[in-house]
Amino acid sequence: GENVEQHPSTLSVQEGDSAVIKCTYSDSASNYFPWYKQELGKGPQLIIDIRSNVGEKKDQRIAVTLNKTAKHFSLHITETQPEDSAVYFCAAGGYQKVTFGTGTKLQVIP
Amino acid sequence: SQTIHQWPATLVQPVGSPLSLECTVEGTSNPNLYWYRQAAGRGLQLLFYSVGIGQISSEVPQNLSASRPQDRQFILSSKKLLLSDSGFYLCAWGLAGGAIGRFFGPGTRLTVL
Numbered sequence: 001g002e003n004v005e006q007h008p009s010t011l012s013v014q015e016g017d018s019a020v021i022k023c024t025y026s027d028s029a030s031n032y033f034p035w036y037k038q039e040l041g042k043g044p045q046l047i048i049d050i051r052s053n054v055g056e057k058k059d060q061r062i063a064v065t066l067n068k069t070a071k072h073f074s075l076h077i078t079e080t081q082p083e084d085s086a087v088y089f090c091a092a093g094g095y096q097k098v099t100f101g102t103g104t105k106l107q108v109i110p
Numbered sequence: 111s112q113t114i115h116q117w118p119a120t121l122v123q124p125v126g127s128p129l130s131l132e133c134t135v136e137g138t139s140n141p142n143l144y145w146y147r148q149a150a151g152r153g154l155q156l157l158f159y160s161v162g163i164g165q166i167s168s169e170v171p172q173n174l175s176a177s178r179p180q181d182r183q184f185i186l187s188s189k190k191l192l193l194s195d196s197g198f199y200l201c202a203w204g205l206a207g208g209a210i211g212r213f214f215g216p217g218t219r220l221t222v223l
Contacts, residue, residue, distance in 0.1 A: 006153075041217075041219075043200050043202075043214030043217045044154070044200070044212075044214045045214070046213065089154065097159065098212070099156075100153045100154040101153060103153050
């Protein structure tokens with residue numbers, strides 16, 4: 001089955017700086033890579049996703065990149081704000097199922 | 111728009127007691143439905159998923175079971191809870207027929223004492 005590794009487990013950045021979270025996956029058949037943001041005590045929210053036929057996708061201050069050859073994908077948050085503080089999860093998979101990474105706790109310091 | 115409801119929000123149960131957590135989805139038809147468990151400080155573990163009424167796939171053999179009696183209703187159950195069943199239980203839905211993001215409910219915090 002799919003195995004997803006996520007790094008780092010915790011990340012602290014100053015407000016206004018950029019944050020990068022990286023994931024690797026094992027199953028070359030995976031073709032869908034979503035990212036989720038989970039605030040304390042709440043369910044995860046989908047923030048951006050990318051399919052295997054696309055190398056990069058942007059939505060305002062967040063972007064995802066995918067390297068299918070290396071089986072790497074990353075989340076980039078620019079101009080971080082305190083409200084970006086949360087746990088972020090990557091996932092990889094396809095129809096019906098995705099496998100989640102173990103999460104990155106991002107703290108944005110004002 | 112679609113919404114997903116879970117209840118209860120928190121639950122404290124003694125070891126050996128039964129469990130029933132309910133999830134309902136509004137605003138969509140024939141969704142894929144999922145139950146996940148999140149242990150403290152850890153990722154999301156898929157427990158069950160369903161592509162239709164009465165169709166349940168189990169990902170991890172354990173003390174829990176799931177049922178889908180109606181198109182937009184998903185129930186997580188146990189006959190006898192164990193201490194290890196404590197965690198944050200999340201229901202999610204996705205569009206049938208394709209890989210698209212899971213939309214999660216607010217979750218149920220279960221503590222087994």
